[in-house]
Amino acid sequence: MAEPVQILMIDDEEPFSFFVKLNLETDSRFKVTTAPRGDEGLKLAKSIKPDLILLDIMMPGMFGTEVAGKLLEDPRTKYIPIIFLTAALKKEEADEMDGRIGGREFIAKPITKEELISRIEATLELKK
Amino acid sequence: MEEPVRILFVDDEPSLLNIMERLFLFEDYEILTATSGEEGLRKFEESSPIHIVISDYRMPEMSGVEFLEEVYKKWPDTVRMILSGYADLDAVILAINRGHIYKFISKPWNNDEMKVTVATALERYFLRKRNQELTESLLQKNEELRQFNEKLEQLVADRTAELMQTQEQLVQSEKLAAIGILAAGIAHEIKNPLAIITMGMEYMKSVIGDNAMLQEVADKLKHAALRADTIVKGLLSYTRQNPLTFKESDITTLIDETLTFTEHELQCKNIEVIRKYADGLPRVQVDANQIKQVFVNLLVNGIDAMPEGGRFTIRVECSENDTGKKVVQVVYTDTGHGIPAEKIGKIFDPFFTTKDIGNTGLGLSVSKGIIDKHGGTIQVESRIDVGTSFFIRLPVA
Ligand SMILES: Nc1ncnc2c1ncn2[C@@H]1O[C@H](COP(=O)(O)OP(=O)(O)O)[C@@H](O)[C@H]1O
Numbered sequence: 001m002a003e004p005v006q007i008l009m010i011d012d013e014e015p016f017s018f019f020v021k022l023n024l025e026t027d028s029r030f031k032v033t034t035a036p037r038g039d040e041g042l043k044l045a046k047s048i049k050p051d052l053i054l055l056d057i058m059m060p061g062m063f064g065t066e067v068a069g070k071l072l073e074d075p076r077t078k079y080i081p082i083i084f085l086t087a088a089l090k091k092e093e094a095d096e097m098d099g100r101i102g103g104r105e106f107i108a109k110p111i112t113k114e115e116l117i118s119r120i121e122a123t124l125e126l127k128k
Numbered sequence: 129m130e131e132p133v134r135i136l137f138v139d140d141e142p143s144l145l146n147i148m149e150r151l152f153l154f155e156d157y158e159i160l161t162a163t164s165g166e167e168g169l170r171k172f173e174e175s176s177p178i179h180i181v182i183s184d185y186r187m188p189e190m191s192g193v194e195f196l197e198e199v200y201k202k203w204p205d206t207v208r209m210i211l212s213g214y215a216d217l218d219a220v221i222l223a224i225n226r227g228h229i230y231k232f233i234s235k236p237w238n239n240d241e242m243k244v245t246v247a248t249a250l251e252r253y254f255l256r257k258r259n260q261e262l263t264e265s266l267l268q269k270n271e272e273l274r275q276f277n278e279k280l281e282q283l284v285a286d287r288t289a290e291l292m293q294t295q296e297q298l299v300q301s302e303k304l305a306a307i308g309i310l311a312a313g314i315a316h317e318i319k320n321p322l323a324i325i326t327m328g329m330e331y332m333k334s335v336i337g338d339n340a341m342l343q344e345v346a347d348k349l350k351h352a353a354l355r356a357d358t359i360v361k362g363l364l365s366y367t368r369q370n371p372l373t374f375k376e377s378d379i380t381t382l383i384d385e386t387l388t389f390t391e392h393e394l395q396c397k398n399i400e401v402i403r404k405y406a407d408g409l410p411r412v413q414v415d416a417n418q419i420k421q422v423f424v425n426l427l428v429n430g431i432d433a434m435p436e437g438g439r440f441t442i443r444v445e446c447s448e449n450d451t452g453k454k455v456v457q458v459v460y461t462d463t464g465h466g467i468p469a470e471k472i473g474k475i476f477d478p479f480f481t482t483k484d485i486g487n488t489g490l491g492l493s494v495s496k497g498i499i500d501k502h503g504g505t506i507q508v509e510s511r512i513d514v515g516t517s518f519f520i521r522l523p524v525a
Contacts, residue, residue, distance in 0.1 A: 013320050019327035026334045087319035109323035110357050113330040
């Protein structure tokens with residue numbers, strides 16, 4: 001059996017991360033690590049080198065977009081695909097992402113498990 | 129010309145009448161005399177107005193009180209006085225109390241007193257007359273005032289109604305704006321807990337297994353959360369801050385879709401739709417839902433402008449914009465009432481509307497916002513009672 005896909009989820013809404021983890025891990029293809037803050041997430045990204053990062057945009061301390069910028073600067077994390085998560089899709093946010101990050105995959109909260117999995121699959125297949 | 133002052137004396141004794149006549153010989157009065165009540169009434173008929181009447185009480189046919197009663201009925205303005213000896217005082221006082229006789233003069237009388245009495249009575253006559261005139265003019269003024277008041281009240285009512293309508297429109301607009309601001313502000317706060325609930329429900333569903341009842345409960349809870357999300361999204365659309373999701377689309381398909389769901393209304397309103405789509409149109413990058421919202425707004429406005437029915441022409445063609453770039457041009461032309469020159473500059477302003485309450489005046493401003501975000505332009509041309517055309521140009525990628 002293949003190694004499960006490593007997913008790092010960075011989101012300050014801990015119950016949400018927790019449920020996403022529970023949901024994704026009912027599928028043996030996925031293994032999820034969660035981080036409630038941007039700086040912690042960055043560290044984990046470097047240590048576990050996930051296959052995919054789910055990154056919330058609106059977080060206290062460090063914004064998701066800032067986290068993404070830092071990930072791009074580091075050769076160790078540069079190629080990890082990111083899916084942004086946001087509860088309030090705003091034009092400014094979208095524009096900002098457009099300017100600073102190349103790909104702009106994002107998911108609007110709330111999302112169903114089915115959608116989430118299909119988005120993850122699509123993104124990972126794109127990478128292949 | 130002043131009317132002469134007339135005084136009538138009634139007494140069955142002609143000698144007394146003579147005395148009276150002499151008494152007032154040098155005054156500027158016209159003295160009339162009668163020897164009975166009946167004759168007295170005849171004098172009244174002949175030479176009205178008579179200002180003062182002085183009648184003896186005791187007369188053979190008609191008593192002085194009876195005579196003066198008659199006078200009172202027909203000529204109420206005349207000042208009525210009675211001459212009487214003390215023997216008849218009771219009857220006379222009764223008459224005075226009934227208000228039909230102004231004054232009682234006792235017999236025999238003192239000449240000087242008689243002159244003063246007559247002069248006083250005359251004064252009274254003219255005072256009353258003047259009073260009456262004043263009262264009448266007062267009444268008239270009063271009536272005028274009342275009518276004016278009525279008019280004023282109507283005016284105030286009209287203005288109030290107008291103000292209330294404007295006020296209501298303002299409240300409507302402000303409500304919408306407030307909803308928008310609120311929605312944008314709280315969307316994030318609401319969506320996060322909704323996301324948690326949805327995800328939690330999903331997990332529960334996956335571990336409940338075959339318990340149909342619990343599955344149903346979980347499903348219902350999940351749908352409730354998603355429904356709340358739909359509401360938040362609906363509110364957010366007021367703020368126009370929903371990001372666009374561009375997709376390559378065939379613009380005429382989008383137009384046809386909006387026509388399908390306004391078809392019924394168009395038919396009811398007797399509006400004919402003519403489509404003139406050019407061949408080989410390039411596809412455009414658009415957010416289909418938002419562009420459709422623009423087309424629906426234009427359709428609704430056109431329908432509103434053609435209450436008696438009419439014709440909608442929708443042209444789609446390939447064209448160039450001012451800078452020579454290739455665009456797809458969509459033109460909606462109606463045969464409605466048109467837009468007056470002084471208003472046409474305002475129609476894209478938020479909250480500008482000429483319609484009843486219930487219309488937000490946001491349609492065109494939202495539409496313009498959407499077209500702007502597509503890098504396109506929207507323009508209008510209108511002629512009163514001929515119709516209006518909206519031109520939308522969308523860049524071809
Ligand atoms: N096709 C049209 N014909 C005549 N007047 C129009 C037309 N379209 C728009 N208008 C005018 O522009 C105003 C603003 O339109 P809009 O922004 O859609 O708001 P609303 O429809 O709520 O009034 C309308 O109230 C109307 O006076």
